[in-house]
Amino acid sequence: MNGPKPEDYVIDVHDLRKDFGTLRVVDGLSLRVARGEICGFLGANGSGKTTTIRMLCGLLVPDAGRGTCLGLDIIRDAPRIRRQVGYMTQRFSLYEDLTVRENLELVAGIYELSDPRGAVDAMLDRMELRGRASQLAGQLSGGWKQRLALTACVLHRPALLLLDEPTAGVDARARRAFWDLIHDMAGGGLTVLVSTHYMDEAERCARVVYLAGGRIVVQGSAGELLARVGLVTFEGTGDGVEDAVRRLREAPGVEAATVFGRALHVAGMDRARLEEAIHAQGGGLAWQEVPPRLEDVFIHLLGQEDG
Numbered sequence: 001m002n003g004p005k006p007e008d009y010v011i012d013v014h015d016l017r018k019d020f021g022t023l024r025v026v027d028g029l030s031l032r033v034a035r036g037e038i039c040g041f042l043g044a045n046g047s048g049k050t051t052t053i054r055m056l057c058g059l060l061v062p063d064a065g066r067g068t069c070l071g072l073d074i075i076r077d078a079p080r081i082r083r084q085v086g087y088m089t090q091r092f093s094l095y096e097d098l099t100v101r102e103n104l105e106l107v108a109g110i111y112e113l114s115d116p117r118g119a120v121d122a123m124l125d126r127m128e129l130r131g132r133a134s135q136l137a138g139q140l141s142g143g144w145k146q147r148l149a150l151t152a153c154v155l156h157r158p159a160l161l162l163l164d165e166p167t168a169g170v171d172a173r174a175r176r177a178f179w180d181l182i183h184d185m186a187g188g189g190l191t192v193l194v195s196t197h198y199m200d201e202a203e204r205c206a207r208v209v210y211l212a213g214g215r216i217v218v219q220g221s222a223g224e225l226l227a228r229v230g231l232v233t234f235e236g237t238g239d240g241v242e243d244a245v246r247r248l249r250e251a252p253g254v255e256a257a258t259v260f261g262r263a264l265h266v267a268g269m270d271r272a273r274l275e276e277a278i279h280a281q282g283g284g285l286a287w288q289e290v291p292p293r294l295e296d297v298f299i300h301l302l303g304q305e306d307g
């Protein structure tokens with residue numbers, strides 16, 4: 001099978017750079033996202049995710065670099081891009097004192113949709129919001145607010161969705177429902193770039209791009225990242241997990257020691273030193289090697305930035 005052709009890339013940008021004063025926030029970032037792909041954008045706080053997303057949707061002008069979004073030039077055609085993408089910011093930006101329907105009709109008006117009422121009706125059904133159409137937005141729970149915000153940004157049927165931590169602070173069930181919707185829409189050809197700090201969400205992306213210091217340091221599917229980083233992980237179970245985690249955190253060769261429920265995960269790059277550390281700390285835990293979790297990999301990558 002042939003790979004995507006250049007015209008199949010909904011996002012195709014090269015060497016993007018952005019400085020704020022003396023701070024280089026995005027530093028030579030190149031990214032291609034194919035039509036219908038769900039691409040996860042990960043990285044520590046301040047690694048440049050929001051800034052990149054804002055350059056992609058025509059809200060910020062890069063200091064250097066070039067590229068296209070939806071086939072439009074990110075610098076020259078920024079106003080057209082702004083009208084054609086769906087962009088959901090970290091903050092709820094709708095009117096709390098308007099109803100769900102009023103908010104959506106307002107957005108439909110801004111996009112000058114030819115049949116605003118029809119578009120809102122169709123989307124209320126599609127997003128299962130009809131039952132809440134007359135409720136004030138400010139009275140919705142966090143999960144429903146996110147759903148309303150997502151509805152508002154897909155009302156004009158964009159071909160590209162840029163979502164900046166869309167589910168921050170939302171419970172697991174609402175997040176799952178939100179992601180089911182995203183997958184549904186991607187199945188219909190919508191392309192999605194979504195920043196997140198949640199590992200379960202990263203696992204639902206076809207590809208994960210990990211940023212540090214405004215650069216992409218690693219990218220691939222969750223499985224590829226696990227293989228590429230080459231982390232070794234052991235799991236200890238039994239009594240004394242809390243004591244063991246304290247001892248192991250300080251031990252040489254241990255990059256991360258994390259308790260997951262009643263099990264202790266210890267991860268590192270050097271198998272021999274890791275085994276030595278586990279052996280040296282004694283205790284009554286039963287140890288076995290386990291496949292690393294994506295979370296282990298990201299903790300490892302975050303640790304590298306600190307070091």
Ligand SMILES: Nc1ncnc2c1ncn2[C@@H]1O[C@H](COP(=O)(O)OP(=O)(O)OP(=O)(O)O)[C@@H](O)[C@H]1O
Nearest residue numbers: 020021023025043044045046047048049050051052
């Ligand atoms: N308008 C601005 N003026 C000055 N500095 C800014 C501006 N916008 C962002 N920054 C700085 O740029 C850096 C990158 O910010 P950005 O919001 O892109 O990161 P992020 O990866 O989205 O972080 P988070 O995960 O916390 O949302 C931060 O240090 C931030 O303080």
